[in-house]
Every structure is written in C-alpha cells, then in structure tokens.
Amino acid sequence: MPTDTAAVRDYLIGLQARLTTTLAALDGRATFASDAWQRPGGGGGDSRVLKDGALFEQAGVGFSHVMGQGLPPSATQARPELAGAEFEALGVSMVLHPTSPYVPTTHLNVRFFRAAKGASDAWWFGGGFDLTPYYPFDEDVRHWHRVARAACAPFGADVYPRYKEWCDRYFFLKHRDETRGVGGLFFDDLNAWGFARSFEFLRAVGDAFLSAYVPIVERRRAQAYGEREREFQLYRRGRYVEFNLVYDRGTTFGLQSGGRTESILMSLPPRVRFEYDWHPAPGSPEARLYSDYLRPRDWLGEAGE
Amino acid sequence: MPTDTAAVRDYLIGLQARLTTTLAALDGRATFASDAWQRPGGGGGDSRVLKDGALFEQAGVGFSHVMGQGLPPSATQARPELAGAEFEALGVSMVLHPTSPYVPTTHLNVRFFRAAKGASDAWWFGGGFDLTPYYPFDEDVRHWHRVARAACAPFGADVYPRYKEWCDRYFFLKHRDETRGVGGLFFDDLNAWGFARSFEFLRAVGDAFLSAYVPIVERRRAQAYGEREREFQLYRRGRYVEFNLVYDRGTTFGLQSGGRTESILMSLPPRVRFEYDWHPAPGSPEARLYSDYLRPRDWLGEAGE
Numbered sequence: 300m301p302t303d304t305a306a307v308r309d310y311l312i313g314l315q316a317r318l319t320t321t322l323a324a325l326d327g328r329a330t331f332a333s334d335a336w337q338r339p340g341g342g343g344g345d346s347r348v349l350k351d352g353a354l355f356e357q358a359g360v361g362f363s364h365v366m367g368q369g370l371p372p373s374a375t376q377a378r379p380e381l382a383g384a385e386f387e388a389l390g391v392s393m394v395l396h397p398t399s400p401y402v403p404t405t406h407l408n409v410r411f412f413r414a415a416k417g418a419s420d421a422w423w424f425g426g427g428f429d430l431t432p433y434y435p436f437d438e439d440v441r442h443w444h445r446v447a448r449a450a451c452a453p454f455g456a457d458v459y460p461r462y463k464e465w466c467d468r469y470f471f472l473k474h475r476d477e478t479r480g481v482g483g484l485f486f487d488d489l490n491a492w493g494f495a496r497s498f499e500f501l502r503a504v505g506d507a508f509l510s511a512y513v514p515i516v517e518r519r520r521a522q523a524y525g526e527r528e529r530e531f532q533l534y535r536r537g538r539y540v541e542f543n544l545v546y547d548r549g550t551t552f553g554l555q556s557g558g559r560t561e562s563i564l565m566s567l568p569p570r571v572r573f574e575y576d577w578h579p580a581p582g583s584p585e586a587r588l589y590s591d592y593l594r595p596r597d598w599l600g601e602a603g604e
Numbered sequence: 605m606p607t608d609t610a611a612v613r614d615y616l617i618g619l620q621a622r623l624t625t626t627l628a629a630l631d632g633r634a635t636f637a638s639d640a641w642q643r644p645g646g647g648g649g650d651s652r653v654l655k656d657g658a659l660f661e662q663a664g665v666g667f668s669h670v671m672g673q674g675l676p677p678s679a680t681q682a683r684p685e686l687a688g689a690e691f692e693a694l695g696v697s698m699v700l701h702p703t704s705p706y707v708p709t710t711h712l713n714v715r716f717f718r719a720a721k722g723a724s725d726a727w728w729f730g731g732g733f734d735l736t737p738y739y740p741f742d743e744d745v746r747h748w749h750r751v752a753r754a755a756c757a758p759f760g761a762d763v764y765p766r767y768k769e770w771c772d773r774y775f776f777l778k779h780r781d782e783t784r785g786v787g788g789l790f791f792d793d794l795n796a797w798g799f800a801r802s803f804e805f806l807r808a809v810g811d812a813f814l815s816a817y818v819p820i821v822e823r824r825r826a827q828a829y830g831e832r833e834r835e836f837q838l839y840r841r842g843r844y845v846e847f848n849l850v851y852d853r854g855t856t857f858g859l860q861s862g863g864r865t866e867s868i869l870m871s872l873p874p875r876v877r878f879e880y881d882w883h884p885a886p887g888s889p890e891a892r893l894y895s896d897y898l899r900p901r902d903w904l905g906e907a908g909e
Binding site for chain 2: 334346348350357359473474475533537540541544545554560561563564565567568569570571572573574575576
C-alpha cells in the first residue's frame with residue numbers, strides 16, 4: 300500500500316505554523332521562540348515555545364521527524380513483532396498551559412509511524428486532542444465534544460464514540476482513579492481505512508483543534524480569579540505531571556528512543572504544586588471537578604444533541 | 605535460614621519515631637501529623653508528614669508493612685522466578701524537602717522483603733540514603749560520604765565503595781545524563797551475609813542518617829538567599845519529580861502493587877518549576893552544580909582521607 304511521508308510531513312509543518320500563528324495572536328503579548336534540533340540517531344525537529352504570555356504561562360508546539368534502527372517497545376505494544384524494527388516517526392505535539400485556572404489546559408497530537416523489519420512493513424496514524432479544565436463549565440465541555448464529533452462524522456457514526464472512549468481510557472490515572480480531564484479523541488494504529496483516508500482523518504482532527512479550543516478561551520479568559528483558584532490549578536497540574544511521566548506512551552517512547560529530552564518534557568507545566576493527602580472541601584467547586592468531570596461521561600448523548 | 609520479621613518491624617517503627625522526633629525538634633516550628641492507613645490487599649502503614657515548617661517545606665517519613673499475592677515485576681528484576689509470588693514488604697521511606705535552597709534535599713530508605721513461590725522462599729534487605737544539594741559545599745559532601753563510609757566499615761572495606769557506586773548508578777537520570785545529587789549509599793538484594801548480619805547492616809545505615817544530615821542542616825540553614833536561589837531550587841526539584849516518577853523502583857513498585865498513592869507520592873516536592881531548555885549561565889554557582897556535582901565522584905579517596 301503506497302504511503303506518502305512527504306505529504307504527511309508537509310501537512311504537519313503547515314499545522315504547526317497555523318497553530319503557533321493563531322495561538323500567538325490569541326495570546327496577544329508573547330511570541331513563540333523556535334528551536335530547531337537534530338537527533339544524533341537520525342532526523343530532528345522544531346520545538347516552538349511561548350513563555351509568560353498574557354494568556355499562556357507556557358505553550359509548546361513541537362514538530363519532529365525522527366528515524367532510526369530499533370523501534371522501542373513502547374511504540375509497538377500492539378505489534379510486538381516489530382520491536383527493534385527500522386522506523387520513522389513524524390508528529391506534531393502540543394500542550395498549552397494557560398495562566399488562568401479558568402482556561403483549560405489542552406493537548407493535541409497527530410503522528411505517523413512507519414516500521415520495517417524483515418518482510419514486515421507497517422505504517423499507522425495516531426493522535427487526538429483532550430481537554431483538562433480546573434473549573435469546568437458544561438457548555439464548554441459539550442462544545443469541545445461537539446467539535447470532536449463533527450470532525451469524526453464524515454468517517455462514520457461509530458468513530459467519535461470509539462475514539463472518545465479510547466481517550467477516556469488512555470488519559471486515565473489508575474493510581475488516582477481519575478481521568479486526566481474531560482477527554483476528547485484518542486486513536487492509534489490507524490491504517491484500516493487505507494493511507495489516503497486515514498491521512499484525511501488525521502487532518503480532520505488536526506484541523507478541528509482550534510475551533511474546539513479557541514471559543515472556550517474567549518469565554519473564560521477574562522474571568523477573575525484569586526489565590527485559591529490559582530493554588531488549585533497548580534495542585535491539579537501535579538496530576539498532569541504524574542500522567543505524563545508515569546503513563547504517557549509518547550513521553551516514554553521519546554525518552555526510550557533517545558529523543559530530545561527538552562522537547563519531550565515541554566509538556567510539563569511551568570509551575571506545579573504537590574500536597575500530601577489534599578482533598579477538596581465537600582460541596583466546593585473543586586470537589587465538583589472530581590465528582591462530575593474526572594470520570595468518563597457521555598457529553599452529547601444524554602442531552603440528545 | 606531463620607528470619608525475624610517482628611524484629612525488623614520493631615526496628616523500623618522505632619527508627620521512624622526517632623527520625624520524626626529529631627526532625628521536628630530540628631525544624632522547631634511544625635510537627636508531624638500521623639496518618640495510619642490500611643491496604644485493602646493486606647497490611648498498612650503510618651505516613652507522617654510535616655508541612656510548612658521553619659526548616660522543612662515538607663518532610664515525609666513513612667512506615668509500611670504490606671503483604672499479598674502477586675509480587676510485581678518491579679520488585680523482582682533480580683529474581684524473575686519470583687514474579688507473582690506471595691510477598692511481604694516492610695520499610696521506612698523518608699524524603700525531606702527544606703525550604704532553603706542552601707539546605708539539601710535528602711532521601712532515606714530501609715526495607716525488608718520476603719517472597720515465597722512454590723519451593724522458592726527468599727528474603728532480602730535493601731536501602732540507603734542520598735543527598736541532593738542545590739548549592740553544594742565540598743565539606744558537606746565529604747562529611748556525608750565520611751559518615752556513609754563509617755557506617756559500612758564494620759562490614760568490610762569494600763562495602764562503602766560498592767554501595768556508593770550503586771547509589772551513583774541508581775540515582776541517575778539517563779535522559780538528562782545527570783546524577784540526582786551527590787549520592788551516598790544504595791543496596792538491594794542483600795542476604796549473602798545471613799539474616800542477623802544483614803539486618804545489622806540495615807540498622808547501621810538507618811542509624812547513621814541523622815549524623816550524616818543534621819550537621820549539614822546546622823551549617824547551612826541560616827544562610828540568606830533570594831529569589832534567584834529559590835527559583836533554581838524549584839527548577840532542580842523538577843529533576844526529583846522526573847527521577848521518582850520515571851525511574852524509581854520504590855515508586856513504580858508501590859503504584860503497581862496497589863500501594864497507597866498518597867504515601868508513595870509524598871516524596872514529591874511541594875512546589876516545583878519546569879522550564880523549557882533552561883541552562884545555567886556559564887561560570888555561575890548554578891553551572892557549578894552541573895559541572896562539579898551531578899556526576900559520580902570519589903569524594904573521599906582523592907583527598908586521601
């Protein structure tokens with residue numbers, strides 16, 4: 300089956316440019332610094348980071364295209380026969396950490412893998428986006444999932460529920476019995492639709508992100524907050540760190556494959572708080588995050604939307 | 605070979621009491637809150653945490669004694685035949701996070717394992733202590749290692765170099781090419797000396813800790829510092845988080861074995877900073893930490909002490 304790495308690469312580079320341009324405009328104060336890097340084992344990337352903005356405390360949008368021998372086990376859980384294969388991986392990975400506790404943290408990833416070993420030659424797409432609010436609003440979460448569903452709709456009515464459920468399952472902290480946030484889409488090992496159609500789906504996901512996220516930012520960015528909300532945000536960012544370092548396959552793949560540490564860990568929040576055995580006061584807005592949002596929910600079906 | 609779990613348990617409970625009493629007195633303001641917990645799978649523990657002290661931003665000293673079926677793989681890397689065995693684990697684990705960047709972070713662990721599977725019955729001790737300074741002083745590091753060496757001396761002249769080297773190797777962040785700090789002692793799988801002598805060594809290590817750490821605290825606690833030093837400390841604490849969540853076997857064992865999350869993660873620093881691609885200014889005290897301390901060094905041999 301013919302694949303077209305150059306077309307994927309072009310799309311990803313264009314997506315990174317569109318994201319950074321729009322996000323910098325949205326921020327209104329800070330800009331992205333670009334950091335091109337080479338990987339000793341083969342390939343490289345371009346990490347773009349905005350710091351201390353009016354909206355974003357930190358925003359990182361990375362492009363990478365790496366290749367080498369010896370595909371690490373974290374990349375081949377579904378295909379153990381390819382462990383150690385010659386591989387090529389391209390992706391855009393983004394994490395946005397707003398300063399305001401009322402603006403959700405978010406993550407987007409779109410990626411393409413090729414691996415070859417002996418007679419086996421495989422390729423697949425993966426990616427998705429997910430939202431991690433601190434003080435969530437139902438209308439925001441429904442909007443987020445509505446955009447996700449619309450992006451999936453042309454590919455079949457079963458696509459959104461399947462990848463929404465996968466997202467809930469993937470971004471789950473077992474040791475906390477909590478989802479990371481309110482989910483979105485997650486997919487991996489996608490090749491069953493053939494290259495052209497699978498690539499089309501990747502673009503649909505990548506292209507949908509801004510229309511999912513920007514309206515939420517616009518609605519919440521002006522909301523006043525105090526030390527209480529900020530401290531809660533810093534505390535909950537600890538869960539983001541726990542997830543990324545303990546569970547996230549992109550992170551473990553990156554560290555295992557000799558990836559560029561600074562680019563891999565630019566997903567980590569700029570400031571974080573950990574506190575032993577902290578619990579929200581019953582009935583508080585903070586308690587509502589735990590009880591109403593940090594578990595899988597059907598955001599669109601219930602309301603019959 | 606006869607083992608005596610009750611004696612180990614008594615020692616560990618006594619050690620926890622001595623540590624918390626001395627550390628609270630050293631702090632002078634805050635006290636330890638005690639949190640007894642039960643583990644659904646069997647056993648339990650007592651987590652003691654001091655917060656917002658005059659000296660310690662957070663100090664955690666945990667005792668646990670857990671048992672169950674199905675020893676997790678992280679505990680049996682040296683003994684794959686025991687994966688899934690019936691097991692019992694006892695330990696004291698401590699991490700101290702001082703507020704002042706001039707007072708080092710430190711970690712102590714002493715533990716005892718028993719595992720039985722079919723005809724196999726095994727036990728072993730493990731533990732050690734290590735120091736993580738932000739602005740190190742050579743005399744402090746030499747004192748630290750001198751106490752470590754003295755604790756090991758009755759057990760053979762080769763013991764300190766061996767466990768010092770193991771510590772350097774264990775507390776190493778591969779993705780940063782840095783040691784976590786200036787090391788100390790680390791040992792595991794210790795049973796070759798027989799139960800009585802191995803247990804004696806465990807006690808020697810546990811009992812040596814305060815005489816290794818307290819003099820360093822006394823020398824550095826009054827040193828004035830500003831935002832620059834504090835921000836560097838918060839940044840370097842990020843490495844502590846990275847190590848504990850990515851590499852530490854105690855943490856992964858705890859999370860895998862359904863351990864009590866809050867007790868396992870009380871090792872994490874109360875406040876942390878991550879920053880993309882930060883580097884110390886050449887020639888600065890911060891740069892000296894990287895160049896002179898975050899790599900294995902022979903702290904005692906060179907000076908012929």
